[in-house]
Amino acid sequence: MNQKHQEDLSHIRSMMERSSRFISLSGLSGVFAGLSALIGGLYVYQLLKANGLDTFDDGDRLYSFHLVSELIVIGLVILMSALTFGVFFTLRKSKKHNLPIWTTASKNLLFNLAVPLLAGGIFCLALLYHEIYVLIAPTTLIFYGLALVNAEKYTFSDVKYLGFCELVLGFISLFYLGYGLIFWILGFGILHIIYGLVMFRKYK
Template identity: 45%
Template sequence: MESKDYLKDLSEIKDLMNKSSRFISLSGLSGILAGVYAIIGATIAYWLVTTSQRGYLILDGKIFRICVFILLMVALFSIVTAIILTTRKAKKNGVKIWDATSKRLVVNFLIPLVVGGLYILIILGQEKYGQTGGLMLIFYGLALVNASKYSIGDIRYLGYIEIVLGLLGALYPGYGFWIWVLGFGVMHIVYGTWMHFKYDRH
């Protein structure tokens, strides 16, 4: 009997240490919706480009500016949705949304993301935009892997997938758009669904 109690105590201590060192309130549903937003945004952008007079995208054109705006809106909606759903989940679980662990999570996520964003802006300024989609996926994947130390460790697998897709996008830039849709759209939906049923429903 004492042995069982001892093992139970060890399990509870391990669980408390895990909760204190990792932010575990990330919502799987937010990942699903982020994927949906990405697919909707990509569909609109694709329609705009293919129905324009030129039929392709140029950097100094009106269509390009609209596509950048769509991309920013997809990112904004994804971030706002993640904050709302994660906050709701944290309150439901009685966990603080903003503590030392979540701060470390955000910092470690943003470092590769901000560096990647600046690098993409630099190469766009040099008119080297064929690798843009692949680079977005690569730096986003690195951000996920880097942040996984302070969250549900499973998100690193999504990071690995995004990195591989990014490398494929760089290798085959002609398919960059569709690989971007696969990475940010389809994979978010698939992974978010898996996370939802694995964590959120318990």
């Protein structure tokens, strides 16, 4: 009898979790997003090197309009690649486990992610406008970390740990501006891959 009550409680707890949290996120999304960022970051490193720019120089750098445009395009390609993988693996997991996609939890998740990301995006546009390129990498890490911590209550709680790690990297990189690209690769590339593998193994 007690075992039946425990099973009923487990079932109720599972139903409540599904209704309040978006649990269709796949660890593979993080892995492939990380790979996209890693490849893109290494390409940017080679691009800067080819243009005679020292990646580890925290002083003022002269960027041509063409180079800045190319870097923006690379950033957008990395973002679109990460989003594409995220949508693909999320849809695949939802279909496999017969979970709904567009729910109150998923709407809350997207909203809580979007607000800090939108604020960070506008801040980065301002940095581009004023040609303060050296602060862009730390800014993206910090606002992304804030977005993850802010959205954690609507998905797996493990997401907040990734968010805190992104925040720490962003804060540290503020004091080592010449190494912004390295911190960016660590945060969006390596950390995402590690996080994705852990999540895939834990929630597969």
